[in-house]
Each structure stands twice: as C-alpha cells, then as structure tokens.
Amino acid sequence: MKMRLKFEKTGIVKYIGHLDLMRFFQKAFRRTSIDISFTEGFNPHQIMSFAMPLGVGVESVGEYMDFSVNSPIDIKKSMDELNAVMCEGIMVTGIYPLIDNAKKAMSIIALADYIIKFDDEIIRNIDENTWDTLNDKFYKNALEISILKKTKKSEKIVDIKPMIKKFRAYTENDEKLLFLSLDTGSENNLNPRLVVEALYHYLNIEYNDFGYHIKRTELYAKKDNNYLTLGEYECSATL
C-alpha cells in the first residue's frame, strides 16, 4: 500500500543533507512497529522516496516522502509512533494513503512555495514602501527577469520570470520577506537562490549568499490547470 508522509525540517537539522535524512528516516521506521515494505534482492532496502531533495541549509514545513506498507496502518498511531522517535526539528505532520497506481511524488512535482527572510542589513534597511514597490517593478511589470545561470558545463543567460508563478515582497514584524511560488521538478526547475540573486542585481546591491534564510512551505503537483498539494494529489479517500 502506497503512503505519502508530510514532514517538517526546521532549525539546526537544516544542516543534515538529503542522503543523511534518508538514512535518518530508515532508522526511524525501524524504531517503530510500522510494517514498511522492502525491495527484493540480497540487500533489501526500505521502499522510500523523497519528493524533492532539500538543499543543505534550507528549512521546510512542507516536505513529502513516499513509502509502502505491507498491511493497513492506523494513521494517527503511526504518526504518533514516528514523532516519538524523531529528533528536534523533524516532525511528521501528515500521512496520506494513496491510490494503488499513484505516481511517485518526485515524478509529479510541479511547484514549490518558499518564504525568504533577510538577515542582510542592507536589505533590512530598505524602507517598507520601496520594498513594496518591488511587487510591481521587479516582478509584475518586468518584461523578463534575466540571470546568469551557471551549470557544470556552461553559463547562459536565462529569463526566469515564466518560472516564477507568484512573487510577493512584504514586511512583517520589521522583517523583510519574500513569498515565492516557483516551478519545481523535472520539467522546469527554479532554485529560489536565483530569484534572490536577481533581486539583489535589480536593487544594485552586492549579492550576499549568507544574507537570507530559505524556508520551503509547500510542494504541489499539477492536475488539469490546478495545483494540488502533494498530500491531496492521488490521495485515496478511503482509510
């Protein structure tokens, strides 16, 4: 039976890399009574796949992971059991049973939401109104938002505006924040750092890679013309 698990990774555990997080969950499942399925072969491993690896240093309250169980599980009990063996900063916030032929989370992912919070004093000192005008000037009215994208093989200038589905610059409790909805997945994939870098360029401020914190807040799949959270997508109504 296919299941999807939603979890948070916040605070200091943001420094745990993707592979280590995977091993963390494998061990965590072994500390519960959940009857997780294994692959065949001489060295079987738990059937487990993550929707979208989270970069080291990035926090999230909307991560998803698929796993399979051999027999039906009690959702509430399983969540309690898992949360009893988590560490500070990692918390299971939902378990969703999926329909039998549900596709893997990593293959359906289309969009991710992010909140960016700035530490950078230069950004923090921008006045509220100027910050607010970015919504129009940097995003809405811009014909394109171009940025130099470096890969191992090449460098090219790309227009990232079509991949930014939502952009909101706002101020809250004296904090300068951005809300971003970005194309994510195998088709189009935009790293939030590139958006922040483009914003620095636009503001004519020297880019500071350590000047802000990224928190991912939700992951979505696309159904027809709507985006559904991964917890809603192909979730089985029964159980």
Place this chain on the structure above:
Amino acid sequence: MSKQALSDQILMSIDKSARYIGNEINSIKKNPEHVDIRFAICFPDVYEIGMSHLGIQILYDMFNKREDVYCERVYSPWVDLDKILRKENIKLFALESQDPVIDFDFLGITLQYEMCYTNILQILDLSQMPLYAKDRDESFPLVIGGGPCAYNPEPIADFFDLFYIGEGEVTYGALFELYKKHKKEGYDKKKFLLDASQIKGIYVPSLYQVTYKEDGTINSFKPKYENVPAIVEKQIVTDFSRSTYPTAPVVPFIKATQDRMMLEIARGCIRGCRFCQAGMIYRPNRQKDLCKLKEDALKIMENTGHEEVSLSSLSSSDYTYLGELVNFLIDEFKSKEVNISLPSLRIDNFSLDIMSHVQDVKKSSLTFAPEAGTQRLRNVINKGLTKEQILNGARSAFNGGWQKVKLYFMLGLPTETEEDMEGIATLAEDISEVYYEIPKDQRNGKCQITVSTSFFVPKPFTPFQWAPMLTSKDYVEKAKFVKSSIRSQKNQKSIKYSWHEADVTILEGVFARGDRKISKVIETAYKKGCIYDAWTDFYDNDKWLEAFDECGIDIGFYTTRKRELDEILPWDFIDIGVTRKFLKKEWENAQNEIVTPNCREKCSGCGAKKYNGGVCYENEA
C-alpha cells in the same frame, strides 16, 4: 532552536556541518546548572571516526546515568573548521550544550592510536588551553587520558593532568566523588591530584620524577612524594556480563565509519600472539553471558534502528556461544532486513556456514590473517594458524562460492628472513592453486587474492617490547622484495599486493615506546602544522624529521636500538597483571620458536589470574 556555537555563515561554508550540531538521536541533554561535574569526552579524530568508537559510547552512557555528571562529546574539527576557529577566535565546544570545552571540569581524551597525538594538541589549543599540564591552573578543566595508548602515556605525559589505566567502567565513580569533595572544600589542583593518585588505576604524571642515564635510558622512575604509589595498577571489569553497557547509543546523522550497532561479546583474547598489545593488556579474556547479549541486542535495535549488527571482540570464533548467538540474530533480525556482520572470525567450515547465511558470497571477501609467511615465523609470533588450516579454509570457501580472499601479513617481525618474506608470496600462490583445482566449468572466473603487509611496530606490554625496529629504508626494501616474489609466482595475475607507509611506521614506533622526552617533539611538530597524522593526505614526514632534529632527539634511540632485558622501560610503573617475567619467558620462547598454548588449552601463568575472573576460572566454574 537549540543554541549553536557556530553561525549559519560558518555552518554553510564548511564540509559536513552536521558533524558539529549535536542533537543526534539518543544524545543526552541536561541542564548544566543541575549537575556537579561537566565532563567533555573526546576522541581526537574527525567525528565519523570518533562516533564509531564503542568505548566512548560506553563511558558517555555510564557517566550520564549519574545525576551529578553531564558528559558531552568533542571531536577534532576537520581542517576547514579548524582554520575558521583559529581565525575567528572561536573556542572549541562540546556538541550537546555547544558550550566551550574550557568551561568544563574534565576533558577526557581517549588514546586509541599513536598517530592522533598532534590532534590532542589541536583539541587543547582550539579550546584555548595551555598545552602543558603545568601551565594550567585551577581555572582549566582537568585533562585525563585513557585507552590502549595510556599503557605507555609517557610521550604525552606532560600534556595530561591524569591518566586512567585500564577499563573505564571501574573507578571513575571514585574520581568523581573525590572531585566533588575537593570542589566543596575549596579546589586546589595540586591537592586534588595528590589525592587522586591514591585511587587505583589513576596515574598523575606530575607526581613522578624521571632521571636518565648518560646513554639516554631511564635511570630511575620514582614518585616525588612518599604516599604516591610507585606502581599503578590496571583496572578491569571482573563481572563482565553485569557490567554497564549502552542500550541506547547515540545514532549519528551523518554516516559514521562504523554505522551499525555493536554487541561486545568478549573482552580480552585467549590467543596470546606475541606482537599483539590488546591480547595482553585486556587479559584475562572475559565472555559476556548469552542471555544478556540477546536482551541487549533487542533493546539496542529498538532504540537505534540500525540496519546492521556487528559483534565486537578480539576474536569472535573464540566466543563459546557464537553459534547460538548468531542463530538468534538471524532469527530475530534477518526477517527485519538487518544485516549481520561477523568480524575477526577464523575461517573454517563452521564459520563459513554461518557466513553463507549472512553475506552475499559472490560479493564478499574472506579475510585470513596469517601475519607471517612461514610456519617457523608464525611459531615465533605465536600465531597458532597452520598452512594446512589456511589452505583447508580457503578450499572450503572456494567450494562455497567465495572467490575473493584477503591476506594480512606483517613485515619486519623479529627473526624474519628472506625465506619468511618469500613465504608470503608462496602462501598466496598456494591459495590460488587451491582455487584452480576446481574444474574450469565450475568456477567463476579468476580468484582475487589481495595481500596486504604492514610493518611490525613493537608495543609495550608485549613479549616483543624489547624488539628492535628497522629503518624506513629497510622496510621499503622488504616490501619491494615481497612484491618481486609475488610477481614471480605462476598465478601472479590473481594476486594483488599493497603495503603500508614506512615513514608513519617509524613515527608510530617512536611514540609506542617513547619516553617523556618525546613530548617536545610532538609540540614542535604540531607548531609546524602537523595534524591528522593518521590521514595519509595530511601526514608530513619532513616536518616531523625537522621537529626531531630541532629537539635533538635521535629517532634510532627509540626504534633500531637494542633494548637490554634489564633496562627500565618508560611503562614499567604500570602493572597490567601479566608479569614481566611472563613477557620475558615469551620473548625467549619466540627466539626458540616455541608455541605457547592458548588460555583455554592450558594456563601459562601469565599473572592475569589475580583479577579473579574470566577464562582463568572457566574450568573451575
């Protein structure tokens, strides 16, 4: 979010920052205000190595079970963070509270191998503590060392306030109570150390005076004060089955070198190989009760979720209930897809049968450790393994489907001749011929035999403690000789050969049998930038040679010099139970190529019987 000693900017700019964040599963959080003693326990190497060490897990668990102690872990920062801590003047911190080590009551450092000695200075230095014990007053933590290298603490004695000689489970309680008493009555470091020296197993180097003869050997080694004991007695656990053992060990976030749960099935070894220090210092051999192991295995599994279980001992095959234990583990764990690893097994039909159940035969390799190439030399080192046993083991293994074999040898053993070195090549060849006895249509391509040699380093408290070493050049010649011997074998294409660095061997030899004069060499080398010497990438032999030169220390005095049997050795003040008389007798037996039976076959009266436990009393029980 928990407090962090390092800023986000630092954590984002270094490799594997999860090494430094603490918060792992089963790590202990206490309020420092609510304890009397803060103990920083340190493995002076990188996190992944240190977290693989069972001894630290045992002590961490044992200390934290006490309400009055908060024990936290410290490891060597990797070279990237090392630079940042120096540049930004950040004090080295313990993982749990992220508080500076310098604010602790104790800094306990485990001494597992000699090549970590410069890392000890790194730990002290980054903690912003003076390197020498004499320069640290009451405001600094007491620095205590323990572990196998503490059996000759002299090369690093000047850096430590105390050493614990023996197994940590025994007298730390007494040390803590004494410390609390002194703290209450106004702590004076000198007075405390004087009292601490009365606790069995505790060695306070500053309370002993060493004088030297003109030739550099020790003239006398004496306590400076009347009531300080002249001999420090090793402490060991007598009732091993009831001894404390961590059933909820810390589970690292990042992959440790040994990413598995460990069951310590026995301590000590019945074999008595004459080169092996562990085989002597952990005497007598003690086995853990089977029921206790079963109980612990289930608890540890539940508390860690590890996907592999490994047995820990010096020789698994000598554990009396091995078959029952392994069958239990297979029954309990195999269905849960938990792997079982069985290190240090003697290869015979019994062990091959067990291994075929827990390993992928095609992928795994079998390891033999003949240690020497001829029967004569194996008799000298008392490695009770015959060529027939090796070939029979290999034959059974090949018939069972294995085709990869690893062979471990030592070069430079006492009395070694060219014939012995050639024997390494011919033994490998003989094993390959056993493989090619199998009809061609039934075998699976070529066999792969990997021969590895290390250079022998004489260790304190072994029968070979008097043995001279060779020069680096001689060692390299030996390796070349073995290489050409292997290359002239018929099946040489099936045999791979690799050997260890010779320069590091020399240094290890100096540290292993060094005296107090060595500490300034270590300090000098450290100040030249030597660190992580156990890592080939960082080891800088030229800097070490410069350090010896500048300190006026002759390497040959510690390595190639012939030691007389009546010479006072730097570690003679320690009593490990095994007597000097026995070691001498064994040194003679070695020259005469006489094999000494193992402890179960016959007691050879080594002296360890005085501990009232273990194999010495097995037949009486």
